[in-house]
Amino acid sequence: MRNICSSMRFIKNVHGILAKIKALSAKPYQWKSLYNTLYNAVLICEMCESVGKVSEFLEQLACFDNTKLYEMALYMNRIIDFDLSKTEGKFTVKPGVDAELDRKKQTMASLHGLMSETAKVEMERLPTYIQECSMLYMPHLGYLLGVKVWADNLTADDKELPDMKFMFQNNDYIHYKSKGCEELDVMIGDTYPEIVAHETRIMMRLTSVMLQHLHTLAAVVDKCAELDCLIAISKVCKEFNYTRPTLTAEKVISIKQGRHPLYMLTCDNFVPNSVESSQEAGCVKILTGPNSSGKSVYMKQIGLIVYLAHIGSFVPAEAATIGVVRHIHTRIQSTECVAAHMSAFLIDLRQMALALQESTSNSLLIIDEFGKGTSATDGLSLLAACLNTLLFRGDHCQHMALALQESTSNSLLIIDEFGKGTSATDGLSLLAACLNTLLFRGDHCPHVLLATHYLNIKEYIVDTPTVRFLRFEFILEDGEPVFLFRVCEGGAETSFALQVAAATGLMPRTLARAKQVMANVMSNSLPPANKHITAKLNACVEKIKTKLLTDDI
Numbered sequence: 001m002r003n004i005c006s007s008m009r010f011i012k013n014v015h016g017i018l019a020k021i022k023a024l025s026a027k028p029y030q031w032k033s034l035y036n037t038l039y040n041a042v043l044i045c046e047m048c049e050s051v052g053k054v055s056e057f058l059e060q061l062a063c064f065d066n067t068k069l070y071e072m073a074l075y076m077n078r079i080i081d082f083d084l085s086k087t088e089g090k091f092t093v094k095p096g097v098d099a100e101l102d103r104k105k106q107t108m109a110s111l112h113g114l115m116s117e118t119a120k121v122e123m124e125r126l127p128t129y130i131q132e133c134s135m136l137y138m139p140h141l142g143y144l145l146g147v148k149v150w151a152d153n154l155t156a157d158d159k160e161l162p163d164m165k166f167m168f169q170n171n172d173y174i175h176y177k178s179k180g181c182e183e184l185d186v187m188i189g190d191t192y193p194e195i196v197a198h199e200t201r202i203m204m205r206l207t208s209v210m211l212q213h214l215h216t217l218a219a220v221v222d223k224c225a226e227l228d229c230l231i232a233i234s235k236v237c238k239e240f241n242y243t244r245p246t247l248t249a250e251k252v253i254s255i256k257q258g259r260h261p262l263y264m265l266t267c268d269n270f271v272p273n274s275v276e277s278s279q280e281a282g283c284v285k286i287l288t289g290p291n292s293s294g295k296s297v298y299m300k301q302i303g304l305i306v307y308l309a310h311i312g313s314f315v316p317a318e319a320a321t322i323g324v325v326r327h328i329h330t331r332i333q334s335t336e337c338v339a340a341h342m343s344a345f346l347i348d349l350r351q352m353a354l355a356l357q358e359s360t361s362n363s364l365l366i367i368d369e370f371g372k373g374t375s376a377t378d379g380l381s382l383l384a385a386c387l388n389t390l391l392f393r394g395d396h397c398q399h400m401a402l403a404l405q406e407s408t409s410n411s412l413l414i415i416d417e418f419g420k421g422t423s424a425t426d427g428l429s430l431l432a433a434c435l436n437t438l439l440f441r442g443d444h445c446p447h448v449l450l451a452t453h454y455l456n457i458k459e460y461i462v463d464t465p466t467v468r469f470l471r472f473e474f475i476l477e478d479g480e481p482v483f484l485f486r487v488c489e490g491g492a493e494t495s496f497a498l499q500v501a502a503a504t505g506l507m508p509r510t511l512a513r514a515k516q517v518m519a520n521v522m523s524n525s526l527p528p529a530n531k532h533i534t535a536k537l538n539a540c541v542e543k544i545k546t547k548l549l550t551d552d553i
Contacts, residue, residue: 365413
């Protein structure tokens with residue numbers, strides 16, 4: 001396996017490389033990458049064949065007819081001079097492949113001495129005030145004599161030399177066509193363009209041969225990519241002590257002491273948590289609590305564990321029994337974009353609508369704070385309605401929209417703070433509506449993980465054993481909450497909004513004003529005026545009054 005991993009490092013995604021080669025625009029490094037891929041793919045197939053019937057997957061790699069791959073690699077190695085191609089920046093053919101091409105290259109190699117001799121002869125014909133010249137070749141222009149500028153601010157007449165035809169000036173050199181240059185043009189011709197054209201024809205023939213076996217190469221590379229994933233998964237599972245999950249056809253998600261596969265690597269004291277989601281334990285889990293208490297991480301880790309189990313990986317938990325889910329729907333993050341022409345709240349709504357349309361009884365829905373983008377009443381109403389629809393979803397719900405009728409129960413829904421893009425009232429209404437939509441599915445309600453700051457959401461959804469409220473434990477030290485990141489039964493009674501705001505560094509004056517306004521809102525009274533702002537407003541009013549009284553309008 002160590003040798004297979006060593007060869008795997010050279011396997012590249014050949015689809016893009018082959019597209020470049022087919023378009024005759026491949027760079028030398030892409031030809032080299034293709035050769036390394038072919039060579040190491042053959043080695044991997046041979047190594048899989050040598051281990052025998054150890055694994056069905058390795059047998060599939062061993063069964064590939066790698067003869068064609070070997071021939072393609074052999075052709076490339078015999079034809080392409082990879083080192084010279086890298087130096088010259090173009091496809092370069094090795095000596096001995098084509099006799100005519102070799103003859104042209106020998107002629108080109110002999111030109112350096114001939115050009116030096118010609119430059120010496122031309123130097124004797126030039127005026128004495130010119131101290132330096134050189135011979136060079138330019139495609140389509142032929143051989144030219146380059147003369148270094150001999151004075152500043154030369155006019156067109158100054159640049160004219162006897163028996164020389166002025167061509168152009170480039171930086172400090174003026175280029176001429178001399179008799180010696182014309183003799184070289186007649187004697188040697190456009191050797192370099194002919195070499196490039198000849199090598200291009202060879203490259204096209206090689207490309208046509210390789211494209212005939214494109215399907216074989218692509219199949220082997222795809223299989224190697226899958227093997228690479230399996231090796232990576234196995235290494236991670238072994239290094240971090242993952243557990244083999246039990247997959248079942250039953251509608252259940254049971255995870256004991258699960259961990260987030262990424263957060264556990266960055267946090268020295270990560271707190272694992274369990275979850276039980278089934279018809280008996282309740283399929284809808286509603287998490288309430290303050291920010292930074294661990295709600296989103298908890299829901300994400302459940303979604304990741306379910307996903308890892310479905311791709312054949314071990315999972316970061318002490319034990320896990322996962323029922324097969326058909327979908328995992330999330331309403332966690334809203335990625336805003338100007339080109340999308342949608343607000344964060346509209347993006348939330350679309351994510352939630354898709355979850356309701358596509359979810360089945362074997363689905364997982366993760367909903368994080370849906371409804372917080374609108375008013376509290378509307379957001380809570382939407383959330384409750386969505387939950388109720390899911391809870392009471394059944395064959396008798398013929399009045400539901402076509403999308404809801406087509407969805408089944410094989411899904412996992414993760415909803416994080418849906419509805420936060422609008423006012424609190426609207427957000428609460430939306431959240432309640434979506435929850436009721438889910439709850440009305442009855443036995444067809446999918447697995448739902450929902451985090452919300454609407455602590456009164458329970459008042460807006462139907463009372464059913466399918467719903468279980470969860471919160472995260474905390475202790476108070478000097479009036480400040482210390483989160484323990486352990487899940488427990490029950491709903492949160494306060495959001496500790498002011499304490500969380502203080503922990504983020506908000507100014508004490510702002511916090512004091514927020515506390516004052518909150519107390520007045522709870523007592524249904526107006527908060528006292530801000531003296532500083534009121535004084536500024538009064539001063540502005542007095543200025544306006546004075547101006548109105550004194551100015552002639």
